[in-house]
Amino acid sequence: KAVSRGRTAQDKADALLARITPTADPQDLAGCDAVIEAVFEDTALKHKVFQEIQHIVEPDALLCSNTSTLPITALAEGVERQNDFIGLHFFSPVDKMPLVEIIKGERTGEEALARAFDLVRQIKKTPIVVNDSRGFFTSRVIGHFLNEGVAMVGEGIEPASIEQAAAQAGYPAKVLSLMDELTLTLPRKIRKETRQAVEESGGTWTPHPAEAVIDRMVDEFGRTGRSGGGGFYDYGDDGRRTSLWPGLREHFTRAGSETPFETVPFKDMQERMLFSEALDTVKLLEEGVLTSVADANIGSVFGIGFPGWTGGVLQYINGYEGGLPGFVARERELAERYGERFTPPALLVEKAETGGRFGD
Structure with a gap:
């Protein structure tokens, strides 16, 4: 070539x-x-x-x-x-x-x-x-980006808006299109193995809202991703992406239906994806999987497409409006609206309260 x-x-x-x-x-x-x-x-x-x-x-x-x-x-x-x-x-x-x-x-x-x-x-x-840890740094963190985008489909948010939120946040690949590339069956396999490992070690598995969407897509609609002929998107005979699958609006999107729902602000859509990755990166520092802030920033941009304008996933926290205290406050807002998975970890709260930053 x-x-x-x-x-x-x-x-x-x-x-x-x-x-x-x-x-x-x-x-x-x-x-x-x-x-x-x-x-x-x-x-x-x-x-x-x-x-x-x-x-x-x-x-x-x-x-x-x-x-x-x-x-x-x-x-x-x-x-x-x-x-x-x-x-x-x-x-x-x-x-x-x-x-x-x-x-x-x-x-x-x-x-x-x-x-x-x-x-x-x-x-x-x-x-x-x-x-060492299951999923290491990159695979584990990008999983949160994917899960958050898929969860929004299950909440009835217009799929095109979810994709636009990812694009305008600076992600090089839109979240649902990336999910199709990776296949919808892969996260199910990883979920099964991870859940088994968690439960065997005496822990409790907490389901993510994205799981129900993925299960319906695969089991009910036979949509397994690009390699299977269709996922969140439809594909032509040449394998090229054509458009979002119309069935998403029929089976998931609640706009225009009789089911009332609170409109999710566009900023929330963007920051749910960004914050979910940032939050788990801090947890990986707590767990000792990550030992270098520089490696976290470099790996997030060069490996898993965290928006380059941020300077990296931990630098995104440092540079957030209001610094670490502002980030923690916003995290708590998201936790109240969308679930405990957005609760800020202890290391982040401690640094915010003591005027700290993430740096080697």
Whole structure:
């Protein structure tokens, strides 16, 4: 494609392709000093892949998984050298997205971390480092953006207005169109696994209002996203997005119906998406998954499309009108209107009360 557009020469393209060796034989990995697994999000399958190659690659080879949600510590249980096991979460499309999220498991060694960091820099990507947790930083936080947009559909808000709110807030991808790209079945799978993990650890699962909308879309209407032929949007025979699915207005939108509802202000629509991501980022700092404010800001903009004008998800809090006290006050307004999920976390309240800011 680059050759056809005049962006590179044919000899350079040929040289690049010559460095790639397609194979189905694990023995072809002999001598490799770093491997990156990128199979489906299935723990057993990932264990099988690593068990096939761990004695073929170099004895000190870096063992990396490109998982976007599965805890690295659990994946490492499938290999013998857990100190060399680490998460390298790339973002799609890989050739265009600059970020790589490096995830340290409980047994990941410092040498493995340093080598992974160097590897990411060598391939001219921007690394951030986080500790292990289901969904890590990026996947967990973007899930709140998606959930909030979908929840608004369930509240009867005009879908086109939801998309416009995301666009005018500065998101590069509108929330419902992004949901279609990721598929509606993926969040259901993640939800099931996360709920099971929460309950097995003795916690209580709190359903998000978006869950009922996703379940209806998949189970009642068979709308699973772009790859399934239709989701929140309709698609043409060529797979291109055409328009929002008319069924959304029929089955969810309450405008013009006999059901009374309070009009949700446009600013609330925007800030519900922005605040939901910011709030969970603070929780990740509290939990120790994030250890760097800079990594949070960089990762949010370069990895998951948090609006660039904010300077990043935590800088958005710093720069909010009225500073941290203003942000906390607004958070409490949203919590009163839309639910306890907007209750500000203790770390945020503490910083607001002591005149603090988020900075390394």
